[in-house]
Each structure stands twice: as structure tokens, then as C-alpha cells.
Amino acid sequence: MKSLIPLLQIELNFSDFKFGLLCFISAFAIAMVCIPPIIRLVDKYRLHDIPDSRKEHSLPTPTLGGIAIIVGMTLSIALWFPFSFSSEMMICFFSMAILGAMGMTDDLNDLSPKYKFIVEIALASLIALSGIRINTFGGLFGLNELPITAQYSFTILAIVGIINAFNFIDGIDGLAAGMGFMSLITIGIFLTIGNDKSFALIAFALAGSILGFLFFNMNPAKIFMGDTGSLVVGFILSILCTRFIQGNSNAAQPIIKAAPLFALGMVLIPVFDAVRVFSQRIWKGQSPFQPDRTHLHHLLSNAGISHGLTSKIICAVHGFILIEVYWLRELRPIFILFMLIATMTVVTIAFYNIHKLMRLKKSGRGPASFELS
Secondary structure (H helix, E strand, O other): OEEEEOOOOEEEEHHHHHHHHHHHHHHHHHHHHHHHHHHHHHHHHOOEEOOOOOOOOOOOEEOOHHHHHHHHHHHHHHHHOOOOOOHHHHHHHHHHHHHHHHHHHHHHOOOOHHHHHHHHHHHHHHHHHHOOOOOEOOOHHHOOEOOHHHHHHHHHHHHHHHHHHHHHHOOOOOHHHHHHHHHHHHHHHHHHHOOOHHHHHHHHHHHHHHHHHHHHHOOOOOOOOHHHHHHHHHHHHHHHHHHHHHHHHHOOOOOOOOHHHHHHHHOHHHHHHHHHHHHHHHHOOOOOOOOOOOOHHHHHHOOOOOHHHHHHHHHHHHHHHHHHHHHOOOOOHHHHHHHHHHHHHHHHHHHHHHHHHHHHHHHOOOOOOOOOO
């Protein structure tokens, strides 16, 4: 059965999504079942995330929710995967297991950022060696097919960057999970259209797990995904975006002409935010890894806007960007990049002004104060 989505003009053959839907539903159910025992286990052994001056929550909260996300995804794929596992996919799951184990260790006993960075580079290099590489810029800056050394360099940079960007954005209830869910559903649909159905199943399975986790992570959160979840979500999303770029460039009829920029749209908010915050810290003479409260979600939550509303606002912006980057797909790559950067610049300025306005209201120098919830 085929259907045309009028707003986006996307023709979908729903029979192609049969296994994706099964993976999604199974992963959702498994994650939902797994999380309550994890919460009880964390409570029993007091493995909570303890609040401090730079964290948003005020009470000790169970972490390790990423375990349920990983278990839900892997079990659902094991149940419904209709293909033989390729060497690329086996390496992806092996790397995910290593990264998940490192994230869990970090959640329980803080690891050195340098150690985590070395492991991330090693795993990103392994993915690039497996054959999953960014092989083109899609005409951006006049660059199409990249030399092999550039493919390795940009792939490793992109994977490590996206992993950490998602880790940084995971600062308030429901934000990283909500954005990850939206991007995974989107990239899963386009991987399916591009006939990369094996990796599309990973997208749908992970999206299902995240949706099950979100039921417990919405404000006020009963559990956090922790580094166990945020590192893996960023890692898998970076691989899926790379696969889409690669498959689209090799297709006789590309689905999206500017595939690299379409993939960028999947991760634009966390990547733009990480680059902005790092640049500000370096400009001030600080270490780029020095924690502070200048991320996008901090600009709103510091102004007194609730975590729930902050997550909804940023996820709404993310949804707009996903639609925007698709609508602009036929334009010149440099113009698409300009529009994406302009959108994030406007959003960031707006968030800064909301922050300043709310501070003025609280100080009594602005109009009568009001409460956002």
C-alpha cells in the first residue's frame, strides 16, 4: 500500500516499513518493561545522579536509563531482523557495546574526559575502517567526492563530535531523548526509501526504545539516560547519518541532492550549540571542556522556564529544522547551509533575549512578572 504525505510530498510504500514497525513496537515494550526494575536496582544500591551547582535537577535521581534503551533496541532487532548481519553492522554493534559499557562506568564512577575521548576516537576510526564513511560533501563549497584521507578524517570528526554534542545537550528532562526520537524516525524513513533497510531497522528500534524511556523521563523525570544512553544515541545517529550520505551518493537517483546537509539537519541543534559554547569558552580564555550553564537549554531554564516547557520549545525548533532542511533540498548547498546557520543564530539570540527579559522581570525593572510553566 502506498501513500503520499501531502505536506512533504513524500511517497511511502508502507509494506517496506513492516519490520521497522515491528522493531519499533517491540523495542518500546521492552524498554518500558526494563526501566522499573532498573529504578528499583538504582534505589537499592543508591546509584543516583546527585544534584550539584551545574545540574538542573534538585533531587537525587536514578540514572542508567540508557541500559533499557540499549537492551530494547538490541532485543527487538534480534527478534525481527530479516537479513544476515553484515560485517559493518557487526562492528557497529561491537562498538556500541564498548561505548555503552564506558558510559555505564562513567555514570557509576566518573571517568577522565581524556580517556573517554580516546575511546571515542578509536571506535570512530573502527567504524571508518569498516567502510562507513562520509564520502562526499554533496557539492558544498564545490566539493563532491572526497579523497580517502579526507573521508576518514571527516568521518572520525563527525562521529566524535556528534557523540559529545548529544552528551552535552542531555541536560534537562526529555530533551536529548525527544530530539533523538525525532531524528531517528526521520532518518529511518529516508534510509528505508533509499533501500538501506537493515540500518533503517536500527533507527526504528532505537526510536522505539527511546519512546519507552521518554515515558519515565518526561518532567519530572523518574530516571535519566545518563552517559550510557546519550553516548550511544549520538553514536548510532552519527552512523545512520553517514550511511544515508554514503547510500545517497551511490544511488542512481539520489533521494536528497544535498544529503550531507540533510544529515546535518538531524543533529544541527546539539552540534551548533556545542560549537557555540566551545567557541565562547575559548574566546574567554577558558578550557572548552570547563562546564558552565550557557547551553541553549540553560538559557531558558535559567530564566525560570520549566524543564518541561524548555524541552518542548527546543524540540519544536528541532522539528521545524527537520522540515526546513527537507523543503530546501533542491536549492544550492551553500544556501541551505546559510539558512540552517541563520535559523540557529536567530533561535540563540531569541533565547538570550528571553533570558535577559526574565531577569529584568525578576529584578522588578521590567513589566509585571509572569510565570511560564
